Amino acid sequence: MSPRADAVRNRTKVLAAADEVFAELGTDAPTDEVARRAGVGIGTVFRHFPTKEGLLAAVFQERLRQVGSEAAAMATSEDPAEAFHELFTKLIGNSRTKQALGEALTAAGIDVDDAIAPVRDEVRGAIAILLAKAQEAGGVRGDIGVDEAIALLIGASQASAAVIDISMRARTLNVFLDGLRP
Structure with a gap:
């Protein structure tokens, strides 16, 4: 079963926000800033990327x-x-x-x-x-x-x-x- 459209959309928004945040604030930037810029809750970020390292790898x-x-x-x-x-x-x-x-x-x-x-x-x-x-x-x-x-x-x-x-x-x-x- 393929992921729901909203889940795919949220993942895309989180990745784009993370790329922006890490480029602007560095890789030590807090994950909650990524969530804020993506317009999603912190739980959504961690649902897609359980660790910050996983998020960094996905951005890369x-x-x-x-x-x-x-x-x-x-x-x-x-x-x-x-x-x-x-x-x-x-x-x-x-x-x-x-x-x-x-x-x-x-x-x-x-x-x-x-x-x-x-x-x-x-x-x-x-x-x-x-x-x-x-x-x-x-x-x-x-x-x-x-x-x-x-x-x-x-x-x-x-x-x-x-x-x-x-x-x-x-x-x-x-x-x-x-x-x-x-």
């Missing part, structure tokens, strides 16, 4: 799922090379929040690889298609595979999250993107 998965959806949509762009660079720019720009979620999961004893396992292949596949189209269009080096591109993205995201000076972040991002071009 949902963010990755959105990356996959965005990559898939961008693969149909008239300029897939530009779309590829745009996606990587956006993802690296959002790196601080992703890093905080990952650190919170690790601190809670949750293996990040296990947490993302349900969406890993979906995201990897969407990025692979976008990468291949960007390479065919001549905007990304042909000798980079999807696993290398993802590893580079993770490394650049971690480096960007560590740099406070915005102009330095922009400069390092440009150097990174230039390195992907043929």
Whole structure:
């Protein structure tokens, strides 16, 4: 039996509110703030996510799922090379929040690889298609595979999250993107 429509709606609202709250207030933000912003009771939050760690993992998965959806949509762009660079720019720009979620999961004893396992292949596949189209269009080096591109993205995201000076972040991002071009 599939979940009731209102339960699905509430889960979606809780995830969106949690993403917003954790991005704004950090992963230590109270769960009751998530409930307040979602417009549901705290019991509803815990019915869907019995632990805060489970909520954090679900937010992390949902963010990755959105990356996959965005990559898939961008693969149909008239300029897939530009779309590829745009996606990587956006993802690296959002790196601080992703890093905080990952650190919170690790601190809670949750293996990040296990947490993302349900969406890993979906995201990897969407990025692979976008990468291949960007390479065919001549905007990304042909000798980079999807696993290398993802590893580079993770490394650049971690480096960007560590740099406070915005102009330095922009400069390092440009150097990174230039390195992907043929």
